[in-house]
Amino acid sequence: MALAPPTSLVFKVQRCKPELVAPAKPTPYEFKQLSDIDDQKGLRFQISTIHFYKHDFSILKEIRDPVKVIREALAQTLVFYYPFAGRLRKGPSRKLVIECTGEGVMFIEANANITLEQFGDLLFDVPNSGGILHCPLLLIQVTRLKCGGFIFAVRLNHTMSDAVGLVQFMMAMGEMACGACAPSILPVWQRHLLQARNPTQVTCTHHEYVDMASTVAVPIPLNDVISHRTIFFGSTEVSALRRCMPHHLKQCSTFELLTACLWRCRTIALQTNPQEEVRVLCAVNARDKFKPPLPNGYYGNVCAFGVALATAQKLCKNPLGYAVELLKKAKNNVTEEYLRSVIDLMIIKGRPHFSVVGSYLVSDVTRTRFGEVDFGWGKPFYGGPAREAIPGVSSFYIPSKNSKGENGIVVPISLPVQAMERFENQLDILLVEGPTSHL
Known part of the structure; x- marks a missing residue:
């Protein structure tokens, strides 16, 4: 994968033939089972992140080749994380296991004749490399730039x-x-x-895995032209939304506030049937829910979805605080027992995919430390997800700065073109005029 600059820019990216980087030392040959959270159908896809690094002479006095440094570091790290160098196989009842073959992960060396400032969105891939089974579990590309900086991009099998x-x-x-x-x-x-x-025993209600009656066949009409936006929420925007809150909700979290706002605006923009149920799925890191806690260093999936559910009419006619209350309850529902119940449901229901019809999926990565990964060039000036997990259905909350250097959160949004216009209008209403009824 690599960044693709704006279409008006003439440039060249030279990529070497993809290679497999194996662990630097021999590693055990064995089979390792994934957990029953890891191998659910909803995680059988690839996730991508991207990191932009400048060459800062105040940090790095000598000229070093980022490709060489990162390739060697990868091989050394795979000695410890050797399952990443293996391949996924499917066992009985669709159970996934890792065959620790030591084959390695895919690595691409690239050069681009442009600078960091000239790049736009990401998009390069290696044909036939992105399957779930029998394929490399990681793809890493390092792209040197003529300004001395580089781009580090990763594609990971989410399982x-x-x-x-x-x-x-x-x-x-x-x-x-x-x-x-x-x-x-x-x-x-x-x-x-x-x-x-x-x-097994399913002890909780899991709306995320239940298909709701819906008047639409797909989440976003497939024949619609999709518009993509990245929305910045700084202190000014967050304060404007917080003024919409009643006194007892003034201290709600920024996540709850933004999710309530986006869920409401999105539902209005899609012109959802007022009687139809809509839901927002909040990805919750459940590591701190366990007693005793999971071992430090556990690197499997430990997320569950908190679910807020309402009819479109109730969501959009009630004040914004109504959605915030629903979100608070949804997040608090994610306990250790809730996650154990999800795990058992996976076995009983055959590892189902979470429902996307009528759903909006949000994942907050503002505290995930993507922006702290340092290969010796200092921290990236951007580090985080490269794209939405499910375009039109999901959004990430990513820490960033605007053109004025103000800290905030950027949220990628994808909607059909006309729906995007309605979405932006509704967002302006909340940020400027305050909430009103729409359905």
């Missing part, structure tokens, strides 16, 4: 790790690139800790 686990791996690579002999946090597999109970 292996969530965002926290991926950052743990990349931080380990950064440490190895800076001369460490071993990661400061050693990886822990132990996926058996998140296996189903015997006997």
